[in-house]
Amino acid sequence: MLDLNFIRENPEVVRKACKDKNVEVNVDDVLGLDKKKREIMTEMETLKAEQNKISRGGTENKEIFAQAKEIKEKIKSMAPELEKADAELQILLLQLPNIPYEDVPVGTTEDENKVIKTVGKKPHFGFEPKNHWELAEKMGLIDKERAAKVAGSRFAYLKGPLVLLELSMFRFAFDVLSNEEILAKIAKKAKLNVSTKPFVPVLPPLMIKTEPYSAMDRLEPREERYKIEGEDLWLEGSAEHVLGTMHMNETIAENEFPIRYAGYATSFRKEAGTYGKDMEGILRMHQFNKLEMESLTVAENSYEEHLFLIAIQEYLMGQLELPYEVMLKCTADIGKPNARGVDINVWLPGQNKYRETHTADYMTDYQARRLQTKVRRKSGKVELVHTNDATALAERPLIAILENYQQKDGSIKVPKVLQKYCGFKIIK
C-alpha cells in the first residue's frame, strides 16, 4: 500500500504509476474521499472531546449526563458516513500500485522487458539436444502418468538420482547463502557496499492465514491460490509469502538489520489461465520446491540489497555453469507491489530458448506498510522497513541442469559444484 501523505503530495507521480502499470484508479477520487473522511473525522473528534470533557468530571449531574448521551448519539449517527467513506477509500488505496523505480522501462506487455546482460556460453552438442522430459522419461527420473492418477495434471513424481541431485542443489545454495566469506566476495565483485551478514536458513510453514497473506499483497489473484476447505488457511505460492510475513506487526531495533532469510519450501500454484501451456515436463507445476531469499532492510539500503540478491542469483547460476540472461522487467510485467523487478532466464538447449528461473522483487516500503513491520532507529524514530525477495534456486534450474549437461548417450553429468553433495558425477 502507498502512503496516503505521499499520494496527497505527489498525485501526479501516482497517476503516472497507474498509467504505466495499466492500473485504472482515479487518483482524484482517492483525494476526494480522503478529504471527506478527514472532514467527518474532525467533526466527530470535536464532539468526542466534548463528551470526554463531561464524563471526566465524575459528577452526578443528571442533566449533564443527558447532554453527554445526546452527543454520543450524534457521534453514533455520523459513524456510518465515516465508515462508508473510509471503506471506499480503502478499496481504492489497495488498488494503487507501487511507484516504479526510475530505470524501469515503461511498457504495456512483457515483450517490452529489456535483456540487460547475457552470461555464459551456450553448450555446443555434436548431436540434437533433447528436452528435459525426453531425457528424464528415458531414465525413469520423472513419472507424471502415475502422478496424474494420484493428484491430477501438473503433478509429478521425481525419482532416483534426480531427487538426490535436487537436494544437492538446495544444499549447495544453503551453503552459499550462509557463508559470510562467499557473500563478501559476491558483494565485492558486484561493487556493492552491503552487509555481508549471512542468510538464516528457514523451513517455514506452507500454509498461511488470510490476513497476513492479504497484508503481504500476495493473496491476489485468488484464483491462483489453493484454499484449505473449512479453514482460514491457504497453501503458500512461494516461501516469500511466509517469510515476508514473519515480522508482521513488529518493531525491530535498527542494529538487527539487515534481516536475511533463506527459506526452503514447496510452493503451490493453480496456474489458472495457463491451460495447455508447458504441459510437457516439469516446467510449470502445481507444486514445486524452491529456495527463496527474503531481506528486510532499512530504507537507504534496500536498493543495493535488491542488486545484491541479483548478484547472488548470478553467482549461483555461474557456479552451476548455466548460461543465462538478466532481464529488467517493464512496468507491465513487474507486479503491483514492485518498484522494480528483474528476472533471470536460463538457456534451455532442449527447447532452444531462454526460460525464466529467477525473479528479484524490490518492494520498498509497499508491503511493510500493511504488514506494519517497522524499524526503531537509533535516534528513536520508528519507520517502515523495506522488503526484497528473490529466488535462490528452484526446480527450473534443475531442468536446466538436465538439458545443459546432457551427453550424447542420454546420460547427464553432474555440475562440478554439486558432485561433492551428490556422491556421483553422472546420472545414467
Added chain:
RNA sequence: GGAGGGUUAGUCUAAUGGUAAGGCACUGGUUUCGAAAACCAGAGGGAGAAAUCCCCUUGCAGGUUCGAGUCCUGCACCCUCCGCCA
C-alpha cells in the same frame, strides 16, 4: 476433540467501573576531559497552518454505561492438562 488459565507500548509488570501507573532496556538533553551515575524529557496511529488539558490505541469486533483494561457477547492467538497422533 475436551477442560482450565492467559493476552496492557521494545520487554516485564500495576490499575475498588472514574479516564492507563511504574521498573528495565532504548533515544535525546543537562552534567563531565570523556564515560558511568544522577536528574529532566521522549518514545504507537491520526487531525490541525500552529499552539494543542485535541482524537484514537490495554489481542480483534461489538454491547451495557455519563464514563470500560475492568462488566456482557462473539472471535483470534498463546500456555497448561487430558485424549488422539508422525
